Amino acid sequence: MVVLIVLVILVVLVVLVVLVVLLVLTVLTVLFVLVVLIVVVHKKLLNLISGIVCVILEKTIHEKIHPGGYDVLLIKNGSVFTMESVEELRADLLIDKGKITLIAENITPTERMEIIDATGLRVYPGFIDAHSHIGISEEKKTVQGDESNEGTNPITPCIRAIDAINPMDSAFHNALAAGITGVMAGPGSSNPIGGQFAFIKTHGRRVDDMIVMSPSAIKVAFGENPMTNYGTNGNIPSTRMGIASLIREELTLAKQYFGNGNGGQKTFAMECYRELFEGKIPLKAHVHRADDIFTAIRIADEFGLELTLDHCTEGHLIADAIAESGYPAIVGPSLASRSKNEVSLLDFKTPAILQKAGVLVALTTDHPVSRIQYLPLCAGLAVKEGMSEWGALRAITIDAAKICRVDHRLGSLKEGKDADIAIYRGNPLEIASSVEYTIVNGEIAWQTKPTPS
Numbered sequence: 001m002v003v004l005i006v007l008v009i010l011v012v013l014v015v016l017v018v019l020v021v022l023l024v025l026t027v028l029t030v031l032f033v034l035v036v037l038i039v040v041v042h043k044k045l046l047n048l049i050s051g052i053v054c055v056i057l058e059k060t061i062h063e064k065i066h067p068g069g070y071d072v073l074l075i076k077n078g079s080v081f082t083m084e085s086v087e088e089l090r091a092d093l094l095i096d097k098g099k100i101t102l103i104a105e106n107i108t109p110t111e112r113m114e115i116i117d118a119t120g121l122r123v124y125p126g127f128i129d130a131h132s133h134i135g136i137s138e139e140k141k142t143v144q145g146d147e148s149n150e151g152t153n154p155i156t157p158c159i160r161a162i163d164a165i166n167p168m169d170s171a172f173h174n175a176l177a178a179g180i181t182g183v184m185a186g187p188g189s190s191n192p193i194g195g196q197f198a199f200i201k202t203h204g205r206r207v208d209d210m211i212v213m214s215p216s217a218i219k220v221a222f223g224e225n226p227m228t229n230y231g232t233n234g235n236i237p238s239t240r241m242g243i244a245s246l247i248r249e250e251l252t253l254a255k256q257y258f259g260n261g262n263g264g265q266k267t268f269a270m271e272c273y274r275e276l277f278e279g280k281i282p283l284k285a286h287v288h289r290a291d292d293i294f295t296a297i298r299i300a301d302e303f304g305l306e307l308t309l310d311h312c313t314e315g316h317l318i319a320d321a322i323a324e325s326g327y328p329a330i331v332g333p334s335l336a337s338r339s340k341n342e343v344s345l346l347d348f349k350t351p352a353i354l355q356k357a358g359v360l361v362a363l364t365t366d367h368p369v370s371r372i373q374y375l376p377l378c379a380g381l382a383v384k385e386g387m388s389e390w391g392a393l394r395a396i397t398i399d400a401a402k403i404c405r406v407d408h409r410l411g412s413l414k415e416g417k418d419a420d421i422a423i424y425r426g427n428p429l430e431i432a433s434s435v436e437y438t439i440v441n442g443e444i445a446w447q448t449k450p451t452p453s
Helices: 002-041 043-065 171-177 224-231 240-264 290-303 319-325 350-357 372-384 389-395 398-404
Strands: 072-080 089-096 099-104 114-117 122-125 127-132 180-185 193-201 211-221 283-287 307-311 329-331 361-363 421-425 434-440 443-447
Touching: 072 421, 127 307, 127 361, 127 372, 127 398, 171 180, 171 372, 171 434, 171 443, 180 211, 180 372, 180 398, 180 421, 180 434, 193 240, 224 240, 240 290, 283 290, 290 307, 290 319, 319 350, 329 350, 350 361, 350 389, 361 372, 361 389, 361 398, 372 389, 389 398
Parallel strands: 072 114, 072 122, 127 180, 211 283, 283 307, 307 329, 329 361
Antiparallel strands: 072 089, 089 099, 122 421, 180 193, 193 211, 421 434, 434 443
16 A cells, blocks of 8 residues: 555656656747747847847947047048148048048948038148147236246256146137147246157147147257346356356266166156157257357257257258258247347248258247247248248148157048148138138037028
């Protein structure tokens, strides 16, 4: 009897197990069939659902990364001047994440793109002012708005432009309205050694986010400005000899510092020269008269340093010698008064003569000596006095970028470079022309207001 009961229980258990297994297999089969039906029969529906999910996710992520705007911009139908070659192109430009990703004849737009119709407009790389004091010598300034010179010591190599540049200076708006997207900004010329320049973009609210290169040069100054600032109060330098002597003394100390290793101990007052002596940045020499130009060249050659000749007012008198030196010239401000003896020969013919002699030339407004928005006008006036139109455009784009050592990112329209672009109605070298759009890092930073209907 007991054996019979046990057998019955075992049979029942086996039946239950079989039923459970069959149920599980049935459920799995039904699920498998449903999946196959969804994938095979309703593939379009699945794609639609996944597409909607992807778009929602993409839009959410995009808004977090690029609030209020697109990261993909398409400029269509413009007359494109790349500055990589002299030819004018009829082309479109595709911009993604602040970079130029494609230049082609006809790029098909998508819903994800913000589109600028540049029909009838000219498209240039953003213009560059290779020497200015924008944000340091502020417009609408008071005593507190002019921080261009630390006039308490003739040798101040360690001061940094980025610690004084005020992006809220209204001149940045003027720059953008003229298609100027990059500037070299730094200390003035009161000191024989004045401090560190920075190359920055003209769009932003925080200078740290605007920096392309800092430091980008060490400022040195020759001539009347240091003599006037110090000589009149009984301090050195009161002569051109004193200026050159102070610069040589400081550079000698720096050369010794880097030569002996300094026992592994870093000195703040000398470390600011490291990029200079490594050849990464130049001396940026404020020079007007021919003799000051030659002194700057002499000192740079003595110490084996890179050099730019800024202002170079009498450069047209010694153009062949400057060309032989191999150093570039940043000419200007030519749109200014002859306010000092050393600028008595100021003339717009200087950049043309230098360029024809083989000198690499950029133009400067020396803002605020001339207002920065007149940089394209200065290029046009240089053309009037003998510079080629191509040469003048190069002097505010690719040649300026080369002199400032940022041409790997700026100065021309090329795939992979920063999307800093000026879109003009008309020729920018002609005074009646106007900017329609200024784009910085792929973002529309300025555009003309539409005419009311």
